[in-house]
Amino acid sequence: MSRYLLRGKSGQSEIIVEDFNAMLHNSVIPKDSIYITDNNLNELYSSFLQDKKVISIPYGEENKTISTVNTIYDQLIEFKADRKSFIVGFGGGMITDIAGFVASTYMRGTRFGFIPTSLLAMIDASIGGKNGVNHFNYKNMIGTITQPEFVVIDTVFLKTLPQEEFTNGLAESVKHLLISDQQRFSNFAEHINNVLKKDISFLNDFINQQVKIKIDIVNEDELETGNRKKLNFGHTFGHPIEKILGLKHGFAVSIGMIIASEISKKFGYLNESDVHLIRDTLIKAGLPVSCKMDKKKVIEIMSKDKKKNNDSIDFILLKQIGEAKIELIKIDQLAEMFLEIKLP
Numbered sequence: 001m002s003r004y005l006l007r008g009k010s011g012q013s014e015i016i017v018e019d020f021n022a023m024l025h026n027s028v029i030p031k032d033s034i035y036i037t038d039n040n041l042n043e044l045y046s047s048f049l050q051d052k053k054v055i056s057i058p059y060g061e062e063n064k065t066i067s068t069v070n071t072i073y074d075q076l077i078e079f080k081a082d083r084k085s086f087i088v089g090f091g092g093g094m095i096t097d098i099a100g101f102v103a104s105t106y107m108r109g110t111r112f113g114f115i116p117t118s119l120l121a122m123i124d125a126s127i128g129g130k131n132g133v134n135h136f137n138y139k140n141m142i143g144t145i146t147q148p149e150f151v152v153i154d155t156v157f158l159k160t161l162p163q164e165e166f167t168n169g170l171a172e173s174v175k176h177l178l179i180s181d182q183q184r185f186s187n188f189a190e191h192i193n194n195v196l197k198k199d200i201s202f203l204n205d206f207i208n209q210q211v212k213i214k215i216d217i218v219n220e221d222e223l224e225t226g227n228r229k230k231l232n233f234g235h236t237f238g239h240p241i242e243k244i245l246g247l248k249h250g251f252a253v254s255i256g257m258i259i260a261s262e263i264s265k266k267f268g269y270l271n272e273s274d275v276h277l278i279r280d281t282l283i284k285a286g287l288p289v290s291c292k293m294d295k296k297k298v299i300e301i302m303s304k305d306k307k308k309n310n311d312s313i314d315f316i317l318l319k320q321i322g323e324a325k326i327e328l329i330k331i332d333q334l335a336e337m338f339l340e341i342k343l344p
């Protein structure tokens with residue numbers, strides 16, 4: 001078991017990476033917690049949840065809304081939950097986002113922790129305190145930054161995670177390595193088959209590495225005024241592609257990372273063989289690296305990015321594999337470069 005500490009302005013978060021199957025006995029989880037989960041996990045893990053207070057919501061990103069939040073508030077009231085209650089988000093990133101938001105707003109804030117069950121939630125969504133819901137077409141428009149008291153990660157849950165969801169999580173893993181660690185990226189590219197096979201000993205090390213990368217970034221810049229922005233690598237184009245084509249987040253980010261790598265090449269940072277290696281690694285991970293798209297529509301949505309600053313945007317480039325750079329780029333220039341890129 002490994003323990004890490006995330007020190008946020010909104011509180012400390014203890015991140016525990018458990019040995020295979022140890023989660024079910026973990027002592028940091030208060031016994032009378034109220035669990036928020038989705039209907040899928042409620043059924044799959046009914047024996048784990050059977051003696052617990054459970055609020056189960058429909059699964060799927062389309063349910064990450066304020067109206068679902070209202071149904072959860074109603075059920076908390078039925079459970080007579082008060083400010084001393086403890087809420088546990090048990091599920092993928094959709095659940096940790098919505099449970100974190102509910103817990104940080106119900107009665108002006110109740111205590112909460114997470115048990116992430118998808119790869120994406122384990123290495124990304126559950127760590128860092130960002131939570132919230134979508135507002136119609138606007139992703140994560142409403143939310144807070146509040147740290148969970150704990151995040152208990154147990155790779156045992158990955159056994160039931162569908163392969164497509166696992167691959168989806170790999171995109172954010174590749175992103176972590178590309179922005180922070182050249183050596184580990186090469187190692188990942190070389191041993192990708194062990195990850196794909198879900199080889200447990202390899203997976204535990206891999207998850208520990210990934211968790212540390214995310215914690216280090218958040219510890220340095222919880223409120224995303226500086227280096228945390230680097231986690232947006234691949235997202236400036238990934239988000240519009242996700243929205244237009246309805247692709248899974250990680251799949252769209254994978255294509256977005258190729259676009260951002262090509263733009264990094266145009267800036268004279270990456271060379272052709274770097275871009276080739278990135279593309280090759282994403283393909284080996286089972287992720288898409290191109291798709292048919294209406295580029296004008298992508299630009300239209302990109303230019304309304306909630307992170308833009310007047311006519312410019314903090315775009316994340318790769319100076320080299322393992323090192324990211326935040327560059328304020330005019331949206332027009334970005335659009336021009338994007339139009340020139342040929343995605344095979």
Ligand SMILES: NC(=O)c1ccc[n+]([C@@H]2O[C@H](COP(=O)([O-])OP(=O)(O)OC[C@H]3O[C@@H](n4cnc5c(N)ncnc54)[C@H](O)[C@@H]3O)[C@@H](O)[C@H]2O)c1
Nearest residue numbers: 040059092093094095117118120121124125130157160161
């Ligand atoms: N807060 C953040 O910093 C942050 C970062 C990245 C992504 N996110 C958010 O995370 C969400 C995506 O998370 P996700 O990819 O985990 O999606 P998800 O939570 O929607 O889960 C995807 C599917 O996998 C199922 N599932 C989850 N764990 C399972 C398991 N162990 N076995 C079987 N099925 C399982 C779920 O029931 C669901 O059907 C998005 O809403 C995104 O905005 C948040």
